[in-house]
Amino acid sequence: MPNVNSDSLKVRLFVDAPLEADLHVEVNEAQAHYLIHVMRLAAGDLLAVFNGRDGEWRAVVERMGKRSCVLRLASPERAQTYAPDLWMLFAPIKRAALGYLVQKATELGVSRLQPVRTARTIATRVNEERLRANMVEGAEQSGRLCVPELAPFQDLSAVMGAWDETRKVMFCDESGDDAGAPWGGMRGGADPVGEVLAREKPGPWAMLIGPEGGFSWQERQDLRALSFVVPVSLGPRIMRADTAALAALSVWQSILGDWSG
Amino acid sequence: MPNVNSDSLKVRLFVDAPLEADLHVEVNEAQAHYLIHVMRLAAGDLLAVFNGRDGEWRAVVERMGKRSCVLRLASPERAQTYAPDLWMLFAPIKRAALGYLVQKATELGVSRLQPVRTARTIATRVNEERLRANMVEGAEQSGRLCVPELAPFQDLSAVMGAWDETRKVMFCDESGDDAGAPWGGMRGGADPVGEVLAREKPGPWAMLIGPEGGFSWQERQDLRALSFVVPVSLGPRIMRADTAALAALSVWQSILGDWSG
Numbered sequence: 001m002p003n004v005n006s007d008s009l010k011v012r013l014f015v016d017a018p019l020e021a022d023l024h025v026e027v028n029e030a031q032a033h034y035l036i037h038v039m040r041l042a043a044g045d046l047l048a049v050f051n052g053r054d055g056e057w058r059a060v061v062e063r064m065g066k067r068s069c070v071l072r073l074a075s076p077e078r079a080q081t082y083a084p085d086l087w088m089l090f091a092p093i094k095r096a097a098l099g100y101l102v103q104k105a106t107e108l109g110v111s112r113l114q115p116v117r118t119a120r121t122i123a124t125r126v127n128e129e130r131l132r133a134n135m136v137e138g139a140e141q142s143g144r145l146c147v148p149e150l151a152p153f154q155d156l157s158a159v160m161g162a163w164d165e166t167r168k169v170m171f172c173d174e175s176g177d178d179a180g181a182p183w184g185g186m187r188g189g190a191d192p193v194g195e196v197l198a199r200e201k202p203g204p205w206a207m208l209i210g211p212e213g214g215f216s217w218q219e220r221q222d223l224r225a226l227s228f229v230v231p232v233s234l235g236p237r238i239m240r241a242d243t244a245a246l247a248a249l250s251v252w253q254s255i256l257g258d259w260s261g
Numbered sequence: 262m263p264n265v266n267s268d269s270l271k272v273r274l275f276v277d278a279p280l281e282a283d284l285h286v287e288v289n290e291a292q293a294h295y296l297i298h299v300m301r302l303a304a305g306d307l308l309a310v311f312n313g314r315d316g317e318w319r320a321v322v323e324r325m326g327k328r329s330c331v332l333r334l335a336s337p338e339r340a341q342t343y344a345p346d347l348w349m350l351f352a353p354i355k356r357a358a359l360g361y362l363v364q365k366a367t368e369l370g371v372s373r374l375q376p377v378r379t380a381r382t383i384a385t386r387v388n389e390e391r392l393r394a395n396m397v398e399g400a401e402q403s404g405r406l407c408v409p410e411l412a413p414f415q416d417l418s419a420v421m422g423a424w425d426e427t428r429k430v431m432f433c434d435e436s437g438d439d440a441g442a443p444w445g446g447m448r449g450g451a452d453p454v455g456e457v458l459a460r461e462k463p464g465p466w467a468m469l470i471g472p473e474g475g476f477s478w479q480e481r482q483d484l485r486a487l488s489f490v491v492p493v494s495l496g497p498r499i500m501r502a503d504t505a506a507l508a509a510l511s512v513w514q515s516i517l518g519d520w521s522g
Contacts, residue, residue: 100361107500108508142498192522194515235370235520236342237403243368246504247511254455254512259496261453
């Protein structure tokens, strides 16, 4: 969560409530704990709230109990904005790395997270509640006005089978074990990510990140056969799945996303 | 550490010893534990070793004790290569985030890590041994043939005062609290990172990442006055220090580093 300096509007909360002048919002227990015991706010203090659709609002702490806190909405601060239309498809990795990945991906501006089951995915389920908490924390901390959507955990083949072909998929194939593969050479001979994206247009995109053991040869062949899949190379070193994801998101944002001029 | 598939050369170890055919290398106790109990290698198994100067070698497990392991160097696998000449100057952040940052920066190909003390840096010392372990792990896992150098923890002003002006410094100013600052506007009105780097040339570079509370106004003014400092913007969201570092490294690699074509 953000630091408080002189400006307590740096305290930002995502709330699931309509935002309109003079409405009251009762925050949930975890948020009350955060406001009272971590940020040490008192009645009359200001903070910022957002709900993903009504922009950012200045709110006042109206009253506090031991475990409860009611805010009054004062005035609008910023109009609603949205992250670029960029999805991240990822095979769930180890718990600590996954929380980190989801929070960082939120800071880097993804609009939707889609966990996918691949041949080498070990996880059998995804803790959606924890992922949502990571996403909310990333949104609060980064000044976003929207929390990414979380799609249900599905088989990669099902997701690709139902894909809208107007959305391109950046395929980051970091497994590095393809000596002798039909597509040949290290990293499948994909072109460097910067070159590939410089040839592409902004619009709906997704990026696909594999599990710790990489994609299977069959998966890689199937993916490369899809017209909307764009393989990219992320350089000569082998990266962990979460590193590759953050690197790919960053380069996409700088070329096709909202970091570009 | 890497997964073992069919190919046990995926086990990679950094060793501090000369590498030459038929030499024997006794690995340290932690590495012996890793080879015996984590990777479950046995006498006769193959692995890859590197020392940062003699390339990568194929080695054979010659003998194992309970806590010791001796390797015999068999044959050279890859000639020595180096990461691009990219330094990362960073204010030490919280312990868990710092280990993560250092390991990821190694995967992303930095050549030297320089911890710096800034006005808002809380850490008074840096655990060099732990950082080196993170760097070695990052190098082993990513297929690098060199471990980044670690420079001693110094004041930012001392580092900048002794700077070689031929090395440019990408200044990632993510504090976002500069409304009313002399340089004006959010993020100091720096141009987008992709645009800025497209105007620059490859060569010796460094990136500078602040502490969790950001740089002070005075620091930011001093930095912006230096001819070799290049401020960049990383988009409309506020990122944590470690996220900003990984994003900036990725974009640099894709434009000026070894991910470019």
